[in-house]
Amino acid sequence: MPQYLLTIYQPDGGEPAPEVLEPIMRDLDAVNREMREAGVWVFAGGLHPPETATVARVTGDDVLLTDGPYLEGKEHVGGFTVIEAPDLDAALGWGRKLAGAITLPIEVRPLYDGPGC
């Protein structure tokens, strides 16, 4: 079954206030539960803020480490979900649900299928 990565993009800056976040998290839990019950949920994760990231980059024979995210921007990847779906329409259906729950843009992108990818 083809898999799709649903990426959550969120604006930089701290977390929203608890009274804003609380209903969003509740809706998000509901969508995740629905995904599991439908048997499409493969894996999901929420990420610590981009300041906690470290980039490893090859320079010559060495690998250089730098503090912070690889890309600096106004938004960052806040979390992701991998789902199984027979086609893009099905995957977009879940993408819409996820976007509706957390009110942030969701990028839906197919994964290569087959072993070794």
Add this chain to the structure above:
Amino acid sequence: MLNPPGTTPTAEVERVFREAYGRAVAVLTRLLGDIDAAEEAVQDAFVTAVARWPEDGVPPSPAGWIVTTARNRAIDRLRRESTRVDRYRAAALLADPAPPPEEGAVRDDRLRMLFTCCHPALAPAARVALTLRLVGGLTTAEIAHAFLVPEATMAQRLVRAKAKIRAARIPYRVPAEADLPDRLRGVLAVVYLVFTEGHTASSGEALVRTALCAEAVRLGRELAELMPDEPEVSGLLALMLLVESRRPARVSPDGDLVPLAEQDRARWDAALVAEGQALVRRCLRRNAPGPYQLQAAIQAVHSDARTTADTDWAQVVALYDHLTALAPSPMVALNRAVAVAELAGPAEGLALVEQLDLPGHHLLPAVRADLLRRLGRAAEADTAYRAAIALAGNAAERAFLERRRAELGRAGPGEGGPSRAAGAAS
């Protein structure tokens, strides 16, 4: 049709190809599960046809022959490439009792292709290009030429779009009932975009790129045949036919734009008018009005009138009111203001126009200029004409506005008569 039919077998073959391409690729895409493989197989079949038909003659059902031959070529190719998966697929194809393709099945495949090409996950420019290539059967060079982009750019656009269809698995099917209205709107928008791009070419020298209009009408006819029960499909076809009927009168022999009010109505294509009006009547009886049906109904009112003065402007305004309620947009409001000016006078129309904002579009200042001119406010009209000329991308429209502006000094107030607004309602 882009290539006029000739008498040589090659010309006959070309004509048949163009008509058979969309059908054959649609059927083969379902059989092979891949658009590129389908196109390749159909092209193989065309190569065979070019070699055989001039000697053997064109077969009785050329499209059926192409589908059968393409299927056989695809099987040969899969066998040759002989990975295990491909051999299975070849066996599956052989087991499929496909030829000759039954008409209903072809119909379904053509609809599938149309909905895939117009999928909302594709960029609008890609939807248009794919539809013209895979449904309309135009070559990449022809599409590039029609949209004034280099052929390599258009080829790249098509390759990218097809790669996305494959990688993201955009499904090859007609959407489920629940999604159909929304998805159908997307398909109609693509066909209408092809038409409007052809009708008033958004840039370049010629006012009308006839090939694009003809292609859009052809797609509209086909869609109406495939979905006879969708009133908006008939509405779009009627709208295009009625607008297209005025083409002989809309451009002067010198290539100048002739606005609706000044067109020689005897030169309208009577057959297209009759066909468009019959469609409008049939739509209205269904009583499920939509934006395309209403726009077609407005054009039908114009087609009914022998002169601009004869036009039932009250009816036009009423239809625009209905359209505003269903699908409000600044462009609808502008066209409504033009009709109000005819019904109640230029001052009433101008009052509506002054409330509108259509950034970057030449029609708003063009209509304003016309209304100011008719109110005798020449200096303000001059400024508005300048603004419209600066924004118009099409050479023929620019020339029309220049002419109007030059005439400002000569005509006295109140002499203008009916609307001269470029493009609006024409």
